[in-house]
Each structure stands twice: as structure tokens, then as C-alpha cells.
Amino acid sequence: ENIKARKTLDQIQPYSPGKPIWEVQEELGLERVIKLASNENPLGPSKKAVEAIEQGVLGLNRYPDADASDLKTAIAKEHGVEKNQVIPTNGADELITLISEAFLEQGDEIVVPDPSFSEYDFGAHIMGAKVVKVPFAQGFTFDVDAMIAAVTDQTKIIYICSPNNPTGTYMKKQDVQKLLDAVGDVLVVFDAAYSHYADADDYTDGTEFIRQGYPLLTLKTFSKIYGIAGVRVGFGIAADSIITSILKVKEPFNVNTLAQLAATAAVTDHEHVTQSREANSRGREFLYEAFEELGLPYTKSMANFVLVKLGDEGEALYQDLMKKGVIVRYGKGWGLPEYVRVSVGTEEENKFFVQALRELI
Numbered sequence: 001e002n003i004k005a006r007k008t009l010d011q012i013q014p015y016s017p018g019k020p021i022w023e024v025q026e027e028l029g030l031e032r033v034i035k036l037a038s039n040e041n042p043l044g045p046s047k048k049a050v051e052a053i054e055q056g057v058l059g060l061n062r063y064p065d066a067d068a069s070d071l072k073t074a075i076a077k078e079h080g081v082e083k084n085q086v087i088p089t090n091g092a093d094e095l096i097t098l099i100s101e102a103f104l105e106q107g108d109e110i111v112v113p114d115p116s117f118s119e120y121d122f123g124a125h126i127m128g129a130k131v132v133k134v135p136f137a138q139g140f141t142f143d144v145d146a147m148i149a150a151v152t153d154q155t156k157i158i159y160i161c162s163p164n165n166p167t168g169t170y171m172k173k174q175d176v177q178k179l180l181d182a183v184g185d186v187l188v189v190f191d192a193a194y195s196h197y198a199d200a201d202d203y204t205d206g207t208e209f210i211r212q213g214y215p216l217l218t219l220k221t222f223s224k225i226y227g228i229a230g231v232r233v234g235f236g237i238a239a240d241s242i243i244t245s246i247l248k249v250k251e252p253f254n255v256n257t258l259a260q261l262a263a264t265a266a267v268t269d270h271e272h273v274t275q276s277r278e279a280n281s282r283g284r285e286f287l288y289e290a291f292e293e294l295g296l297p298y299t300k301s302m303a304n305f306v307l308v309k310l311g312d313e314g315e316a317l318y319q320d321l322m323k324k325g326v327i328v329r330y331g332k333g334w335g336l337p338e339y340v341r342v343s344v345g346t347e348e349e350n351k352f353f354v355q356a357l358r359e360l361i
């Protein structure tokens, strides 16, 4: 109240993390608590990434490579694009903020399917831009026609999260094509954070459209299948002119040395990726079977989490699961009070969760 604040940030609240394991353990006096709430890799980090960090520690007196050159090269090679089409960031979260800073100003609009990842709204709100939400169709499928219809002269960015967090559904390749052809020069940010888990023939991570020259930016992260959420690395791939605009608002040393080393090693650790993907597919199937047995409606997922409908008692069941030592993500924040989103854990964690659920239903 006593400063000349220029900005209205009424629509934003400071980020409040979910309860960590130790807090739930202490509060409820529980011996075993598992967290299936953040879509992390339950198998742990890529071993190659861990080794790279161990070796890199002795170089920490130096600043990181501001260009993240080795990491860019590795990502570019892996995705069949040029090095100048890649930007690594301090988590994909930072990239969403940078994109917002580079391309949005007061009065602009973004189009976002609803419910989806909340950082897109955050990025728009810090720039004074407006968020236009487009609900999903039946079964949480993307309503592409409604998205196209929501675009106005003010629309600067369309976000597509595919597979979508929290629904697990994806936008079919032909629908991405249809949307791109309909919206012309509006930037499409294609969040493919969970792309490695998607196993449908008509899934795309968007990069093929970049190669064809469409104004699309694919966003990915090292926090999910690569298992290094703690070091914070994400990246974007797009036409070099789009990347150059984002570079203008980036801080010089946004990706720290250990993060660069870890991510460079992880991106070629194909064995870790394959193992993680296969374990996830088995885990998803296990959860589907359990939900069917318990008569709980769920949405088929292309990601490493499943959205399940617990019904009117959703909030109580979410709390009761916590009391039994299982932290999942409650759906109220997405306007889904009857749902929870559960991350696929290890085989043992999945069983622990299903057992807890069975005792409550």
C-alpha cells in the first residue's frame, strides 16, 4: 500500500506448493507416505545425468556457459533441428514466462484449453494479457473448432498441452494441422512435456510442423521422463526468428552448470527413457484395471498420470487417501472437484495407492 505499484497482479497468487512428504508424515504421524502428485519419474534420474553432475561439481567456480552450447547441440541432434532453433531454460516453467515476456503485452489475448497447465495463465497475467479459456469436449477431447473460433485480432498465443495436464488426453496430428492452417500467423505454443509417454500413432510432439515452417514452438522438459526435475531444465524448439525474440528477454546464465551437464547426458540416455516409458505403460494399465474393478470412471491417458473421478465425495476421499499416506492431486483447482489426478508410481507405489483406495471405497 505504501509503494507506487504500477501493476495489478490481482489475478495471481504466489505459488503454493502441495504438502511435501515429510510434512504429511509428521502431521499425521505416518510411517510410510508416498507422493503421486507431481508427475515425476518414479524410477529416479538418468544415471548418466547423475555421473555428469558428480564430475561437474569441481568446475563450479566458473559461470555456466551462457549459450548452453553443448546442451543445444544435443537437443537439436535428438530432434532433427538446427542448433539455433533450440533454447534451453531453467525448467519449462521459465520458458513459459519468457515466451510471455517476449510476445505479450497489455490488451493481448491467449487461447487456452480448460483445464490445462496453470503456468500459461500466470504468464499472461504478469503481462496484463487476457486468458480466453476453451472447455474440452466430451471425454476431455480437444475442441479444435471452438479453439479456432476463440481466436480474435488480439490473440497472440494459442497454447496446446498434448498430452494435456491434467486430463492425459492429446490433440490428434490432423487436428493440430487443421488448427495451424486456420490461425495463420498466431504463435502456437505446443507443450509436449509428456510426449515420451504418448504411444498413439496419430500423436505429434509438434516438431514436424516446425520443420514445415509453421509458427509453432514445441516446449519440453527434463523434469518428467528424464527424471531430473530437481535441477530444472526445460527447452523450446521453434524457427530461429522466434527463438531470437525469446533470447532477448532471457537472463544470461539461466541454466546452471550442473543442470546443463545433467541434461546433456540425459538426452542421449535412451535406455533410461525406454525403461521409464515401459514401466509407465505397465503402471497405467494396472491403474486402469483397478479403477474398473472399483467402478471409478477414468480418462485414458497418454501421459504418466491418470485423471480419475471419485464423485461427490472427491474432496473427502482425497483427504482420506492422505491420511493413509498417499498424496495425490485434488482436481478442485481445475474446476474438477469430483476428480483427482494420480501420477503413475513404481509398481509398489501403485499397489499401495490402490490398496488405500480399495479400503476407502
Ligand code: PMP
Residues within 6 Å of the ligand: 038, 039, 090, 091, 092, 093, 094, 117, 161, 165, 191, 193, 194, 220, 221, 222, 223, 229, 232, 233, 234
Ligand atoms: N508443462 C507441463 C504440461 C507440465 O506439467 C510441467 C510440469 N508440471 C511443466 C510444463 C513444467 O516443467 P518444468 O519442471 O520443466 O518447469
